[in-house]
Amino acid sequence: EICDTGYTVLPRDFENPSVFDGLTPTEYEAVKVYMFTKTNLSLVPTSTGTPRNAYIFMIDLLLPPKDKVIEHLDHGMTQPERKALVVVFRGDLSTGIVEEYEVGPLRYPTYHRKINPHPIPFNFRPMDDPEYGRLFEIITKATETLFPLLIESYGLAYHNCTPSENCIQFYDVAPRGINDNERRTWFWGFRDVEGLYLHPLGLEIQIDHAHRKFSDWNILRIVYNGQMRASPELLLEDYKKGNIKKLKIPTPTSEQILYSTYKRRGKSEMNVPLQGPKLIEPDGHRYKIDGLHVTYMHWEFNINTKASTGVQLFDIKFQKERIAYELSFQEACVFYSGYGPAQGITNYYDVSWFIGAYINELVAGVDCPDTATFLDVDFFLKSENPLRIKKGICVFEEHAGVPLRRHYASDFHGSYYYYGGLGDYRLVVRSIANVWNYDYVFDYIFHLNGAIEVQVYSTGYVQSAFPLDDELQYGSKMASFMMANIHQHLFHYKVDLDINGRSNMYSTLDISTEKIKSPWYSYFNKTQFKFELNKKSTEEEANYKAANEARYDIFYNDKVENEFKHKRAYRILNHGKTPYLLSKSSETNAARWAKFPLAVSKYKDNEISSTSIYANNGPRNPVVDFEKFISDNENLENEDLVAWVTLGVLHIPHTEDIPSTTTAGSQVRFFLLPFNYFPECPSMSSPNAVHITPKGANGINLNTFGTSHKSNCIQKQNGPASYDGRVYDAN
């Protein structure tokens, strides 16, 4: 007998999107048509857009002001009009700029208005296919010139080669220059094999593509084996003359390129491959999904996905009380060190590479348990039509394998008064985004005790570099022609807690010591802890004081106390702090949030995100500068507060990063924890607990509160066989 499917999972109702739901295919289409037909912009189709055209780059949901959403959710007002954000590249203007439009109402738009107050420099815009297409033409021409060098050095070519056999692939890095008004991108070559990220060739080409006329684009620098020339022609000339230290990398055997693949090898640990342990749901799903609205035990929340920042959670409630208006990933940065030109310039802002659109289909049984429910992800980016990533998000319940609480009440004489326990059941919302080499696993985890855990794991490939002598100091050599350099991963999250309403306070409970005279002895001094509550009145106080590590960070409504006069609070506990060393690097100006393991700002509708899609191509003068969120030093008392959390990992690569960084050891997390918020642990209502008392000499009284621990059903299994992996047209 097959196990029951449990609670209902309903697909999205595209006819009736809720206030937080991303645009429906019809809405995307309506906005696109409106832009083409009702504006004076002479838009061309995105696929044919050049830096001299106006075209739509992205369409996204534009959330109504929070006031309006709250009125709708809490006070029965009708749903605010749905609106779209449209990003338009205005290459048609004499000075190209990027424009952002608000378009509404949906699904029959009647107006549009520009929403970015300052023009966004054209060079800050993200890359797209037309631009890449032209750049690869330049690379093709260059590599045709270099053909003899490529064949001699690597046995490879860029044109006229067989993929996965003897081809070079080129990829670009960012920032695209040494100051923000440059658009001078370094491309570096890799051997086109599985795991090409780990096969750098030491061949790097810089192209200036700042000009709006394609014909003005040109190669500025080319570096081969650590030697720079101004053009492929000059490089080839010197190469032929013997003025260049030549590389001669023998064509590797399949054994020699095995290291970068995911193919099985090495000492076997099982003679006969056995299947590992896996989850079943004996009574089926215990969560409900209605489109993008999820209900699990006392929890409920809405999921949305952005092509820029990925998964966002809105309106997170526990027992019908809102805990957070928004909980969402903001940005993933990777800041590298290096000697070579590409490696040396690399400072990634993954939102600018659309980490949200590079969520990819999840594999049942590997990426998520076989029991998971998978949700599709739609977006409109760099394309003519909305696109769909099938199964881009998974939602599943798991048993963390550990009790959430338990107690064995020993009588200290060989028996016990009682045993009580409850498993740590939890709901996980997961997406995995891949930005070229790296794959990040983003988890939002909801526990029965009112705790939310936010965890991010790094996996996928490290970025490698060609091991020039001057490069070696920055990392570990891991293969004959490959090393990987030190870097830092930084992950930023927005946590718009609304604890008992929007009017909140942020305080720290600062722990120190006191030396006191005991009242019970004529002479006894004791050194012990004390703690005091320090209200943070302003953004400056909250964010600029020297951090005391021995503290609790709590958020609460000053007017709402429990019956013992304690503020009903939630605490943010950051277990993934990372030292931030790069504040003097101007390339990190767009990541000034990284200075703060926890920052707090007053909520503003226009401080919707700590980053932007323009960060990587304009990092020194960021369009969104997080520091400005707090440098206006606003009052934080009894205000709508937003917490911002930075997690991070300093990564010195090592051979075990071959072929991929592993999640075990690379994960970092923070928690949102109730702190005098509930009268007691809310998990006490769970019927999945166990209570045991001894009966007679060796019997027990067992109370499972109505929950069975038996099951005879067989779980329906999907496994990886149902995988597809492609992106589809959402229409």
Added chain:
Amino acid sequence: EICDTGYTVLPRDFENPSVFDGLTPTEYEAVKVYMFTKTNLSLVPTSTGTPRNAYIFMIDLLLPPKDKVIEHLDHGMTQPERKALVVVFRGDLSTGIVEEYEVGPLRYPTYHRKINPHPIPFNFRPMDDPEYGRLFEIITKATETLFPLLIESYGLAYHNCTPSENCIQFYDVAPRGINDNERRTWFWGFRDVEGLYLHPLGLEIQIDHAHRKFSDWNILRIVYNGQMRASPELLLEDYKKGNIKKLKIPTPTSEQILYSTYKRRGKSEMNVPLQGPKLIEPDGHRYKIDGLHVTYMHWEFNINTKASTGVQLFDIKFQKERIAYELSFQEACVFYSGYGPAQGITNYYDVSWFIGAYINELVAGVDCPDTATFLDVDFFLKSENPLRIKKGICVFEEHAGVPLRRHYASDFHGSYYYYGGLGDYRLVVRSIANVWNYDYVFDYIFHLNGAIEVQVYSTGYVQSAFPLDDELQYGSKMASFMMANIHQHLFHYKVDLDINGRSNMYSTLDISTEKIKSPWYSYFNKTQFKFELNKKSTEEEANYKAANEARYDIFYNDKVENEFKHKRAYRILNHGKTPYLLSKSSETNAARWAKFPLAVSKYKDNEISSTSIYANNGPRNPVVDFEKFISDNENLENEDLVAWVTLGVLHIPHTEDIPSTTTAGSQVRFFLLPFNYFPECPSMSSPNAVHITPKGANGINLNTFGTSHKSNCIQKQNGPASYDGRVYDAN
């Protein structure tokens, strides 16, 4: 059809214990008989021992010197003779002392010798039943005197009452005095209901029991509702005279004492209780257990358990290479603040309370997955015979629910080159120890990538205090007559890494920044990371330099490099650091290890543990002072090194700690991670990986390396019904 049981699990072969195995019942018995018959000690049976007698307190395995064990394991020498440690209380001497004897060889002992060089003060000895028995007689007498006060104030009594109804229970705290030569214990009273830890009465009695003659023991102080008197008689007299502020706690209804119980209550989240997700093992266990020797994939190790410190792992190997000689929990401290006499003095060292012997039977389906294998734990402590905790340890494999590694190789045009992934399968060794109120979950976790994760979770009850006005500053009030105070949990671990042999180095890779001129531009300065290896030559260098947070801590054999000249190292990553504030409190002298998130010492056979069973009753002049391990400032270059790791949690209690602290949010962990140790990630040999490439328009080529993802079997289920919970005679 029932799922296969998989690999073999064999019980202990008590006839042939391995070098690391704890004593067998026969060995315990032989040692006991030897002590009674072959020594001149006039031993009395432990159950009748008084502070004026000589008697056996504990018998434990005494490991041979490491040299000898290594010769046996690695060089084919015969197994070293097995020996026992016997702790004898020598109350028969005019100045009582504690003696420790080595007795051997087993199982037919022929010799004994004293092994503690300095006599251990009698007052440092742990408590036992005879001593408690006499103390409770004194308490009985006192409470008989106080009977009218108890009835009026609480409706409770200590004698002449019905358990779980109207009784008081008294428990003691430690240290037992304000200097180490006192033995003056505070007992405090609790209402005898489920979760009595959360029902303090504000009645505390201090008894001086330092004298060896019972008749010299006497009450020194008694505190009632914050008012101190020198005896129960004086208290009662003043109480009757009205010179005392009286308490009158009405007899609570069952509703009013519900909060401390594990009984279900609150808003229901499921109308019909459904069973949650759980693990099955479709192909059975994939680990082998032979007695106390565990093999899992490339891992193998030995488990031992001590009544003092609990679970120890020895001889941890991966692919036949020893990674660690020992990995073991050392001590759990809880240091409290407070006003009341008991709360104010409380600084627990849980090893002195025998946290290892208060491991308790684990519940299948709650404490460990239903699929787990359970191991018994034997010890000889405070008893006439060896005792057995059945199912005190569980060993299980789980899927962490996340991929260990995965990569989706996007072609950035709607399809992909390949997908590869492997689940994070891992083996967990778990015990849960309960020391009065708290339950700690101790996990050792073995991943396929060569990583070991050590995690400890706090659950069970907080220690509560009676909410006197002066007490309130130290914590949160959580019920009408109950609060809980700020405290710090500290967990100490010994990590005797032996990386490529015993001759090891400890170095840090210290990360900082540099500002360099780029070689590729005429003018471009870049600020970026650099790192340098700093060898730690001596214990002082390793442990006293200001800690740089931006660093890797690596251990390696200086002579063993990989093919790229990197030292084959293991890294210790501490994700559970806690600020240590109490170094000026003399009560924490026995926990000087807590200053170091990571300390490193040169291995010594006599520095077997960082703590002792004498810590709590002699904390100011500790028998084992960790600081001495490093203050002799020995050379650390090319030596056998031992790393010592401190995890911790600063805990400000809050209402959600009712009825118990939850594991989600309280867990802390550290990792042992390979760092250029393997040529690549050793998980590449796993046949449980998945490799997918696209085929045609929407098909795939799926490679599961011979592993099936289907199963139709039904897992044999034990669930909590098989629980027993009692401690048994091991004979």
